[in-house]
Amino acid sequence: xxxxxxTIPTEEIIKDKIYFLRGQKVMLDxxxxxxxxxxxxxxxxxxxxxxxxxxxxxxFQLTDDEVLLMVSQFAIPSKKHLGGFLPYAFTEHxxxxxxxxxxxxxxxxxxxxxxxxFVKLREMLSAHKDILLKINQLEKQVTQNSEEIRLIFGALxxxxxxxxxxxxxxxxxxKKSG
Numbered sequence: 001x002x003x004x005x006x007t008i009p010t011e012e013i014i015k016d017k018i019y020f021l022r023g024q025k026v027m028l029d030x031x032x033x034x035x036x037x038x039x040x041x042x043x044x045x046x047x048x049x050x051x052x053x054x055x056x057x058x059x060f061q062l063t064d065d066e067v068l069l070m071v072s073q074f075a076i077p078s079k080k081h082l083g084g085f086l087p088y089a090f091t092e093h094x095x096x097x098x099x100x101x102x103x104x105x106x107x108x109x110x111x112x113x114x115x116x117x118f119v120k121l122r123e124m125l126s127a128h129k130d131i132l133l134k135i136n137q138l139e140k141q142v143t144q145n146s147e148e149i150r151l152i153f154g155a156l157x158x159x160x161x162x163x164x165x166x167x168x169x170x171x172x173x174x175k176k177s178g
Contacts, residue, residue: 014117026089036107050101058094092118
């Protein structure tokens with residue numbers, strides 16, 4: 001009897017299954033079940049048997065509005081594609097806890113891989129925040145200097161485009177008016 005060998009998907013495949021909901025990165029139960037090599041119903045059964053291990057900071061059930069948002073914004077074909085019910089969303093900690101309740105070697109390996117990707121995403125966001133901070137600082141500098149630059153350009157324009165009014169002659173007037 002041959003044993004089924006499950007492979008670890010690429011980083012891109014896993015990243016595509018991470019969504020940003022309620023201000024945090026999450027994965028849906030259906031996607032995690034697929035990655036862990038279990039049926040979604042089995043995953044939900046294990047969660048229900050171990051609800052005390054999944055506080056709201058680890059897992060929450062999506063609302064109808066959130067499902068509609070996902071269908072419209074994340075190229076998910078329909079609510080039926082999500083399993084036809086309100087799916088559960090697992091945070092990084094929830095993903096790790098799932099590996100503990102499922103207890104398969106593959107789930108543990110997959111959990112480690114997913115957590116590594118969550119950490120990479122967090123590091124990328126941190127790096128982007130640093131870049132955004134620098135851009136904001138530059139923008140403030142430009143805004144502060146823009147008035148001074150505008151004055152300089154105004155003075156330069158006056159120098160380059162002298163007034164075209166006739167000037168009074170300089171010197172002594174030799175004509176006597178009488």
